[in-house]
Amino acid sequence: MPHLTLEYSKNLDTFSAGAALLDINRALLASGQFEEADIKSRAIALDCCQIGVQDLPRAFIHAKLAILSGRSPEEKQRLSELSLQALADSAALPPGVEVQLCVEIQEIDRASYGKRFIAR
Amino acid sequence: MPHLTLEYSKNLDTFSAGAALLDINRALLASGQFEEADIKSRAIALDCCQIGVQDLPRAFIHAKLAILSGRSPEEKQRLSELSLQALADSAALPPGVEVQLCVEIQEIDRASYGKRFIAR
Amino acid sequence: MPHLTLEYSKNLDTFSAGAALLDINRALLASGQFEEADIKSRAIALDCCQIGVQDLPRAFIHAKLAILSGRSPEEKQRLSELSLQALADSAALPPGVEVQLCVEIQEIDRASYGKRFIAR
Numbered sequence: 001m002p003h004l005t006l007e008y009s010k011n012l013d014t015f016s017a018g019a020a021l022l023d024i025n026r027a028l029l030a031s032g033q034f035e036e037a038d039i040k041s042r043a044i045a046l047d048c049c050q051i052g053v054q055d056l057p058r059a060f061i062h063a064k065l066a067i068l069s070g071r072s073p074e075e076k077q078r079l080s081e082l083s084l085q086a087l088a089d090s091a092a093l094p095p096g097v098e099v100q101l102c103v104e105i106q107e108i109d110r111a112s113y114g115k116r117f118i119a120r
Numbered sequence: 121m122p123h124l125t126l127e128y129s130k131n132l133d134t135f136s137a138g139a140a141l142l143d144i145n146r147a148l149l150a151s152g153q154f155e156e157a158d159i160k161s162r163a164i165a166l167d168c169c170q171i172g173v174q175d176l177p178r179a180f181i182h183a184k185l186a187i188l189s190g191r192s193p194e195e196k197q198r199l200s201e202l203s204l205q206a207l208a209d210s211a212a213l214p215p216g217v218e219v220q221l222c223v224e225i226q227e228i229d230r231a232s233y234g235k236r237f238i239a240r
Numbered sequence: 241m242p243h244l245t246l247e248y249s250k251n252l253d254t255f256s257a258g259a260a261l262l263d264i265n266r267a268l269l270a271s272g273q274f275e276e277a278d279i280k281s282r283a284i285a286l287d288c289c290q291i292g293v294q295d296l297p298r299a300f301i302h303a304k305l306a307i308l309s310g311r312s313p314e315e316k317q318r319l320s321e322l323s324l325q326a327l328a329d330s331a332a333l334p335p336g337v338e339v340q341l342c343v344e345i346q347e348i349d350r351a352s353y354g355k356r357f358i359a360r
Contacts (some may be wrong), residue, residue: 003232003344007162009162018290021288021289025290026293028295029292031261036292036293037291037292037340038288038292039292039293040342041291042286044284045288046162046164047237048141048163048165049163050144050145050159050161050162051159051160051161053156053159054156054157060160062123062160066344067343068134074191076231077232080234082233083232084235084236088236088238092163093271094148096242097175098157098238098239099237099238100238101237102121102234102235102238103233103234104228104229104234105229105232105233106228108227108346109345109347110318111313112313112345113320113343113344114321114323114342115324115341115343116272116324116328117338117340117341118338119337119338120335120336133317166282168282168283168284169283170258170261170265170279170281171277172265172276172278172279173265173276173279174276181278193352195340196349196352197351197352200352200354201354203357204356212355213360217356217360218277218357218358218359220277220280220355221356221357221358222241222355223355224243224349224352224354225349225353
């Protein structure tokens with residue numbers, strides 16, 4: 001934890017997902033809330049999307065940040081805002097497409113979260 | 121919001137995920153609960169699945185509908201039911217395979233949800 | 241339900257996701273908490289990952305187990321532990337890579353969960 005999942009519609013062919021992950025990870029690290037190696041992020045390109053019911057040039061990038069339960073509403077808002085800002089800064093978006101950028105914060109139940117670190 | 125994620129086991133080769141997304145989006149729009157352009161749906165074909173522990177012809181389609189927190193239990197049930205009905209109506213399923221269709225409703229914490237709309 | 245999702249960074253090329261799913265399903269079945277055919281598991285290989293902000297040989301495998309709401313904290317901890325153990329037992333991990341294995345338990349709202357079983 002934290003686990004970040006970035007989903008984006010594949011019509012955003014100018015979007016560099018790897019660079020965006022690194023930028024968001026840097027912002028999360030700078031928040032002072034997380035250990036560096038704990039920030040685990042992944043991006044998933046979505047081949048099959050449907051926004052609304054109309055056939056228009058639309059796209060979205062959605063970030064879900066999953067953190068252990070127990071943080072205050074203010075901390076969660078701040079993590080959401082800095083993730084959204086990092087995403088907006090890093091996303092080179094194509095003209096002529098309506099793009100929705102979204103961030104949600106999801107809590108992971110702390111008591112049942114398990115983790116092992118394996119190095120050999 | 122809402123965000124719909126449709127996952128399906130790839131042995132359902134007759135399932136048209138794009139058409140199912142459009143049908144579900146139409147049903148969600150018809151519910152009167154959402155703005156048209158806000159309904160963001162994606163489908164993910166699952167290459168690697170395991171249902172139970174037996175080697176049988178089994179498949180599943182799972183829809184997760186994530187909505188902002190604050191709706192009543194009755195509204196959530198209604199959204200679940202109409203999504204399941206739209207999915208069942210649109211899914212041309214192969215014979216000889218046991219298929220499980222599932223819908224879950226997940227809440228997104230409203231206070232920390234962030235969104236930007238970019239058009240240029 | 242339950243729904244298990246196993247995500248793993250694609251640099252784990254010795255990891256056999258299909259075998260891991262079967263091992264975890266067997267452990268979940270042995271817990272006595274679930275019907276055999278209800279255990280629906282999938283694995284997703286992640287092409288694009290970023291752990292922390294450094295360029296080091298790192299990897300992760302993350303299991304999310306989604307179960308209907310209402311189980312006790314002790315039951316959830318036990319399900320997390322047995323999933324983590326099954327994952328650790330089944331994962332042949334490469335040398336020279338730091339690997340994080342994680343398990344989270346997520347609750348699905350029971351009242352709005354819908355399911356249909358179709359066989360023909």
